[in-house]
Amino acid sequence: MTRIVLAIYFAIVTGFLLLPLIFLVPISLTDSQFLEFPPKSLSLRWYREFFTDQSWLDATLVSLKIGIGATILSLLLGTLASIALVRADFRAKGVLTALFIAPLIIPSVVLALALYIIFLRWRLVSNIYALTLAHALIAMPYVVMIVSGSLRRFDMTIERAARILGASPVRAFVHTALPFLTPAMFASSILAFFASFDELIITLFISGGLQTLPVRIWNDLSLKLDPTVPAVAVMLTLVSIVGMSIGEVIRRRNELRYQTHSVPEA
Amino acid sequence: MSSTGATIDFRNVRKSYGNFVALENFSMHVGRGEFMTLLGASGSGKTTALNALAGFTDIDSGEIMIDGVSITSLPTEKRGIGMVFQSYSLFPHRNVIRNVSFPLEMRGVPRAEARRRSEKALAMVRMDALADRMPHELSGGQRQRVAFARAVVFEPRVLLMDEPLGALDLKLRETLQLEIKEYQRQIGCTVIYVTHDQGEALTLSDRLAVMDKGRVLQVGPPEELYDRPRSRFVAQFVGANNLLMVQRAHDGAMALEGLGRIQGDVAHLAEAEFVSIRPELIRVSHSGGGTHPARLKETVFFGNSVRYVLLTDADKEISAIEPRRPGQEVRPAGARVGFDLDTTDLVALTA
Numbered sequence: 001m002t003r004i005v006l007a008i009y010f011a012i013v014t015g016f017l018l019l020p021l022i023f024l025v026p027i028s029l030t031d032s033q034f035l036e037f038p039p040k041s042l043s044l045r046w047y048r049e050f051f052t053d054q055s056w057l058d059a060t061l062v063s064l065k066i067g068i069g070a071t072i073l074s075l076l077l078g079t080l081a082s083i084a085l086v087r088a089d090f091r092a093k094g095v096l097t098a099l100f101i102a103p104l105i106i107p108s109v110v111l112a113l114a115l116y117i118i119f120l121r122w123r124l125v126s127n128i129y130a131l132t133l134a135h136a137l138i139a140m141p142y143v144v145m146i147v148s149g150s151l152r153r154f155d156m157t158i159e160r161a162a163r164i165l166g167a168s169p170v171r172a173f174v175h176t177a178l179p180f181l182t183p184a185m186f187a188s189s190i191l192a193f194f195a196s197f198d199e200l201i202i203t204l205f206i207s208g209g210l211q212t213l214p215v216r217i218w219n220d221l222s223l224k225l226d227p228t229v230p231a232v233a234v235m236l237t238l239v240s241i242v243g244m245s246i247g248e249v250i251r252r253r254n255e256l257r258y259q260t261h262s263v264p265e266a
Numbered sequence: 267m268s269s270t271g272a273t274i275d276f277r278n279v280r281k282s283y284g285n286f287v288a289l290e291n292f293s294m295h296v297g298r299g300e301f302m303t304l305l306g307a308s309g310s311g312k313t314t315a316l317n318a319l320a321g322f323t324d325i326d327s328g329e330i331m332i333d334g335v336s337i338t339s340l341p342t343e344k345r346g347i348g349m350v351f352q353s354y355s356l357f358p359h360r361n362v363i364r365n366v367s368f369p370l371e372m373r374g375v376p377r378a379e380a381r382r383r384s385e386k387a388l389a390m391v392r393m394d395a396l397a398d399r400m401p402h403e404l405s406g407g408q409r410q411r412v413a414f415a416r417a418v419v420f421e422p423r424v425l426l427m428d429e430p431l432g433a434l435d436l437k438l439r440e441t442l443q444l445e446i447k448e449y450q451r452q453i454g455c456t457v458i459y460v461t462h463d464q465g466e467a468l469t470l471s472d473r474l475a476v477m478d479k480g481r482v483l484q485v486g487p488p489e490e491l492y493d494r495p496r497s498r499f500v501a502q503f504v505g506a507n508n509l510l511m512v513q514r515a516h517d518g519a520m521a522l523e524g525l526g527r528i529q530g531d532v533a534h535l536a537e538a539e540f541v542s543i544r545p546e547l548i549r550v551s552h553s554g555g556g557t558h559p560a561r562l563k564e565t566v567f568f569g570n571s572v573r574y575v576l577l578t579d580a581d582k583e584i585s586a587i588e589p590r591r592p593g594q595e596v597r598p599a600g601a602r603v604g605f606d607l608d609t610t611d612l613v614a615l616t617a
Contacts, residue, residue: 155353155355157351157355158358160322160355161349161351161356161357162372163321163322163343164320164343164345164347164349165343165349165369166368166373166420167343171372172343175357176357257358257359257400257401258402259402263402263404263405264405265405265406265435265438
């Protein structure tokens with residue numbers, strides 16, 4: 001009985017998660033001018049449309065640039081922050097941890113408005129570097145949460161071993177903790193990238209004339225809605241599935257290496 | 267691979283964590299090439315002493331010297347010490363040979379030379395055939411051999427070992443004990459070895475220091491600590507022992523708890539509050555007789571020896587170990603026996 005109830009519950013939850021995707025794929029493959037479900041005839045027309053329309057490609061390029069910049073920046077700063085938050089012992093640690101997670105919790109509109117006011121004053125609106133910085137701010141909580149969680153589980157004696165065998169603190173970290181953190185850093189950089197790549201609200205406030213991919217989609221929605229948008233959405237989904245898969249492979253390989261049980265004695 | 271061991275000196279080292287004093291007035295000298303063991307229960311301060319020498323923990327006061335030079339303010343990596351850990355602590359993402367060559371890499375030794383020296387170190391611990399394996403593909407014993415090779419490949423003058431055999435099973439532990447001793451003799455470095463296993467300490471050490479509550483209770487060669495413990499703690503911690511409280515009769519004659527008056531030479535016990543006597547020095551007489559009557563409470567058969575737990579008429583438990591020849595009868599529990607001891611075998615202890 002319980003099994004049946006659980007099975008139904010499982011079907012509902014996964015169905016709810018997958019339903020948008022199930023609709024999206026056929027819609028993107030339509031041959032029609034309009035969004036239709038189910039499509040009357042199939043074609044890759046709207047995928048072709050995406051790759052031939054310069055404004056779509058420009059928007060994608062802007063999003064990629066900002067996404068990669070924000071990922072690198074948040075990964076670097078977030079990892080360094082994690083080291084301090086996990087290893088150092090200081091009074092304001094709790095407050096600082098909360099501060100690093102805050103952009104995830106504060107409503108986007110509030111953050112957007114605050115950034116807009118500052119960017120206006122400092123004349124940074126529609127500056128791609130400033131936008132990258134703002135995206136790094138949004139992406140950093142993912143890095144701090146995942147990397148510091150992983151770092152807490154790291155066995156410090158391995159790093160101590162490196163130290164006593166002749167490595168300076170930085171070299172010891174690079175040779176021991178960093179390889180351990182690689183899967184966490186990879187996973188968090190995927191999250192960070194997509195946090196930036198599909199960010200809309202804050203970008204709308206401060207991007208000015210810059211058009212990122214979500215902004216382009218948003219503008220499209222208010223003007224005319226053609227099936228290029230679902231086609232873009234499907235491609236984004238595929239890209240994220242590939243990214244997550246690579247992350248999983250790295251994680252599994254690392255897990256094998258850091259397992260505590262050993263091979264039986266010969 | 268060889269090095270001349272360095273001398274190590276701890277001078278009045280103190281370390282506390284909040285209210286907990288991990289090391290108190292800790293002083294010790296370790297000679298060149300000596301195998302010194304710190305023996306104690308967990309929390310006795312032995313690991314703190316090792317970590318202070320390695321530079322993993324700062325000390326509150328005092329000084330630590332290698333070859334007469336203070337290293338107290340030297341960072342860990344500049345101390346030139348090799349170390350083996352209980353958890354092996356091999357680098358999981360490097361294969362065996364690259365684990366071993368790590369200290370050489372850190373010291374800027376050219377690649378080819380590093381490879382040659384690492385292979386030599388691996389050959390010493392008979393792990394050269396597995397040089398390309400990853401650590402997770404090795405057994406515990408193999409991992410510890412690799413860790414040992416890694417710790418000595420750069421010919422350190424001091425080698426620290428923190429319960430290196432603690433995670434291994436008994437049989438392998440005994441094999442590796444002998445190997446470690448052999449390697450140390452070959453290399454010649456000074457070793458400080460930390461363990462809570464007194465058997466291991468007796469087997470391996472040139473000298474051992476028994477620690478309790480952050481202090482050294484007694485330092486000496488294994489035979490000395492076994493034969494002449496000075497305190498109750500050492501008497502009970504090193505090897506099995508019988509501990510008896512000294513009682514003095516009003517006429518000045520000496521009596522022991524549970525045994526009553528004792529005859530014989532007791533001059534060396536004049537100051538003692540407690541005495542100890544090893545189980546193997548108790549002579550059980552099975553055919554009646556014996557100065558002290560007792561009942562057999564328990565008999566434990568070990569094959570080559572038998573351990574008897576005797577209960578004296580005053581309800582004091584005395585443990586005795588007897589070597590056994592094949593076919594020799596083992597007395598069952600409950601039997602009436604007697605036992606004798608030589609008063610010269612009694613060791614005077616302070617409280």
